[in-house]
Amino acid sequence: MADVLERVTKIIVDRLGVEESEVKLEASFKDDLGADSLDVVELVMELEDEFDMEISDDDAEKIATVGDAVNYIQAKQ
């Protein structure tokens, strides 16, 4: 858990230029972390590379918060 969260957090901090402290599980990419739709698409692409998995478009659409991303990755691993 800690490991996945850490790696996800690092990607979000790099990509969205936010502070690590802002990256909470309940934080929404768009509403809380200032991402636009294209940023979210890119985040999903980077998560795919980082965790070496394919996230279908349907699944990607359901990933709205940091917690969604972490849960999705853990369920798939």
Next chain:
Amino acid sequence: MKLEGKVALVTGASRGIGREIALGLAKQGADVVVNYSGSEERANQVVAEIKELGRNAIAVQCDVSNGESVANMVKATIDTYGKLDILVNNAGITKDNLLMRMKEEEWDDVININLKGVFLCTKAVTRQMMKQRSGRIINISSIVGVSGNPGQANYVAAKSGVIGLTKTTAKELSSRGITVNAIAPGFITTDMTDKLTEDVKDLMLKQIPLARFGEPSDIANVVVFLASEDSRYMTGQTLHVDGGMVM
């Protein structure tokens, strides 16, 4: 050379305008993926000519209207060259008929290759270009997509669609350093226009202020410009390269 170290993918590059585009990009230093649908031998010949120029090239068979086939082509490009800087959506066909006579199949075939094909190829390269934070997408539309043309309802609808797609893609990808522009060629001498009757050709010629048909290299020159740094402040545009036919 304007394109040293760049990697380009040109669809429909076995013949006509696409072939000349592939060679034109290679002359400016780009390595080129030469896509074709059926003409394997002619595609291999284009590859051989590019290698003679001292550049790298591979031929890849792919029907641009088939999403899986397009994804494999883009994967082959990245596997071979590790990146992709320039996409030229050039593949296209005609199946002319009066609207009243046009079969549903003629409509579907032209829309699938000339319009859906552009969407599929663009979607497939976007991931790589977004990662690179740079890219050039150049769509070959047609001047009839701007003016309309009797007997080409399917083709004109597809080519107008490409212009709209160009503008939207340009807006969606601008923040990632990717530009998207279109070229609307007029009458260019290739197999596609060879099919027309002498009467039709004469009639066309009368409408061209520069008083000659275009050569594939007339289009390739503009593609090179749009692929290079020289056009960096342009996106979402459609350039008419038609001897002044439509102003």
